[in-house]
Amino acid sequence: GESVGLHLPTLSVQEGDNSIINCAYSNSASDYFIWYKQESGKGPQFIIDIRSNMDKRQGQRVTVLLNKTVKHLSLQIAATQPGDSAVYFCAETLGGSNYKLTFGKGTLLTVNP
């Protein structure tokens, strides 16, 4: 079946470095993508989203890039901080609806001081 996956299950970076978390999706019909952050013992927290009619969107210290040609999504975190340590999930859905979000496998980001 269609699924969302991640290339790297773990990523370790130094504080102050930039982080890039990647996600491959296989459903070419997906038109809305979201990145979530989940800290230990907490629920997922929305970071940033992007619709399929865009290829880049920026937030505060975060940028999401969408490459529909190769069905690839990435999350860039600038000047990574220890508080960024968490599991990051990409999620996709159809029709711009939240109702059936499909989450990817997740990447554990560890920021070393």
Place this chain on the structure above:
Amino acid sequence: DTEVTQTPKHLVMGMTNKKSLKCEQHMGHRAMYWYKQKAKKPPELMFVYSYEKLSINESVPSRFSPECPNSSLLNLHLHALQPEDSALYLCASSQARTGELFFGEGSRLTVL
């Protein structure tokens, strides 16, 4: 107030018990969700309520019974669960079909 509140935070139950998980939001959201998350896995959708009506049931076994008493509350009734049902159960809400999903911190369920 941008919180989704879930109770209890932890629940241990036997296979013959009946228990309920509760979720509350006061953001005026009209869509509410139940997700199940096993350790080191992504959340998996179980149910979606839209305007207090069950909109999506992802083929969840009948030992899980959702209920939406009003637009602010969402319950998940549990009966005759199996040890493999042990997981973190996450509630979420959103404005409607679109917009950010706000998640609660989850109820960690252990079935003995």
